[in-house]
Amino acid sequence: MTNFLNYFLHKFDPDNFTLVMTILVKNEADIIEANIRTHAALGVDAFVVMDNDSTDGTREILVKLQNEFEILLIDEKGQYNQAKWMKQLAHIAKNNLKADWVINNDADEFWLPANDMNLKENLAFKGSVLTVNRYNMILDEACHDGNFFASTHYVENPVFYTKTTQLHIEKISMVLTKIGPKTIVNPNGLIGIRGGNHKAWHLANTHEYLFKKYDQIKKFDAINVYHYPFRSYEQFEKNIKNRKLLLESKKHIRMGPHYRRWVKLYNEGKLEEEFHERLCFKNTEIEVLKKYGILTEDNTIQKAIKQ
Template structure:
């Protein structure tokens, strides 16, 4: 922007606002007039606005020509690759979209959230291209022979939980069977005995180290709380001489699902082979297609009979080297860390791994989530747009009662069943 006069900068800003408002003809006149200004040389922002305009006008050949010009003029710029990625994605040309985002020079993106957005856009496309190779039901972890799956000393699972007593033992046992022996659980004001379930698991499995932390803060500050829990796990487990290679923040309704016959040791070995430090999983919603109401007396593997593929938005989750803890964002969907790079990321789907998300287990469970989510977010000073789904559902249940939870449970189960095995194009966004 340094070579633009004040008037030219104002014109470019105005063109951008016209584009934002959908006034394409006016934006074109503004950009054309700017280009004809004596001594004007196209800047990075000018080319970005021009390419966006051409794309939105459907002038495909001109768009591709200008994008190539953009790449040549500004070889370190990420903008033309992102524009081309979105162009091909909207046209359902996944290989071309993947090629563009995979060629983006991410090492030159100084803005950390933008770099993370680019890398996770690429990861989502890699997931989209490979996830159908996971053609199996959700089953109990079992070794390929009579020997138990090998324990892993350098991995810890961290969970922030609230009123998850129905599924807590199943979750801990599942990951124990995969080889995890270190758990850090932060219990946030549970009223259903969740903490007692965790303590019982610890007593029954003396070969595990289980940190149970009581969190008395009502507010919905998940990212900061989870960062704190991960640091606690890193420091506490490390003081015993077991330095962690991986920290895995999970929710109580999330189950790591690896290929049959292998456990966490296999996953860590795959990371070592690739010299990676972050594993990106995709989240697969799971449910009972017959609307079975799950509780702690039932077999979670027998209840889940449908698992969604990637029918809608591809949601990512991460396990990572502890040094990336400061980049942990809400929900553990993205790591916005200054040292994150393409060569450090390993996409789990490409070796047949995923996370099963048993999101809604019964109307009673849904009602509990609505109540807890609404109260927690209302206890913060965050904007009204924050966690809007919980605010909306909470207000609706306050007005209409338990029927809201029943409707949400049924809708979720039926939607998951309809989406099982379907494949849609990922959302057109970075």
């Protein structure tokens, strides 16, 4: 009942509202500062960041950034549970920071306006759940030295691989596959967040949730998310080591077949070859993918990020 009243009694002032971004982090030292600085420059008022036992200096970077930005830092040492923690962070944003809109973010995602307004200006209205498109950025030859922000190409039209057998997974470049959208939510009336923030259940969209009519939810085109899934071999290897630990800690853990394959390649000493052959792209390959409309070049993405 309280949640019901929160939504319908929530007063939204388009000239005076609070936009909060929540972020889950674990060993994101190479990207977290750029993430905070970029979104603060684009109108985010405050951040709620949950650190899941980072050991690479991520938490120390966040503590330093607290001197410049309003960052509520939460430590969580439990086993990674994205959907549960994202919902928890959204409610903390509402209760502690009086958020009117919440962007549930990951450290490797950058939410950029598709127009001349900033994020906050684009969100100056009351709503419930906004679904925004997300695109993978790719690593080209200019990025092989670790400067992944040098990338200027993203996957606008993903490759729809129809078979997921082990044989076909070995031929797939995961960076070219379709990825789910993300949501921006009004925490007043929020019931739940599904998976990696790809869908949200809100009092105002209960019908779509119950009848699974997410394809009928109109996309909010004023904002796009640009995703850096692969940033360097070191970051990729670190990710796969974490996946390996998860697989070894539980017998029935849910994990995609591509991650299981990458763990197997890591154990066989073949992970670096996989990274350079399937997850990085030569300039000649990029030109072919651009020719057929799979990749699009956009220099404004790189310029918008505060490196």
